[in-house]
Amino acid sequence: MTLAEVLVALGLLASAAIVASLAAASMLDLSRAAHAEAVGLALASEKLEELLATAPAARRAGNDETTLDGVGVARVWRVAHDDPARGVTRLEVTARWAAPALTMLTLVASAPAGSTS
Numbered sequence: 001m002t003l004a005e006v007l008v009a010l011g012l013l014a015s016a017a018i019v020a021s022l023a024a025a026s027m028l029d030l031s032r033a034a035h036a037e038a039v040g041l042a043l044a045s046e047k048l049e050e051l052l053a054t055a056p057a058a059r060r061a062g063n064d065e066t067t068l069d070g071v072g073v074a075r076v077w078r079v080a081h082d083d084p085a086r087g088v089t090r091l092e093v094t095a096r097w098a099a100p101a102l103t104m105l106t107l108v109a110s111a112p113a114g115s116t117s
Helices: 003-053
Strands: 062-068 071-081 088-097 103-112
Touching: 003 062, 003 071, 003 088, 003 103
Parallel strands: none
Antiparallel strands: 062 071, 071 088, 088 103
């Protein structure tokens, strides 16, 4: 083998190693983002289910911050009586987290308002 062939082979090998390490880093970033999204969705769903299970007269808006599996999530929930129609309560839960990127999602449900008198 000549020196030129050896240098070309080493260059190809180095290029393949760089591409492989960039791909691995991208996969790790996507995995972190997917994990954070799953945690945010789980915590928002949990709060929405809690609101749905609460007696209509006791539902109140509020907010909190919680952590699950190392992901800090801020939640804000709203209770809108007679929205979208009389006798119906609109429930919204918004979850926001900052790692690995600032992300926000909102879950919305409607529930019977119960007795309003």
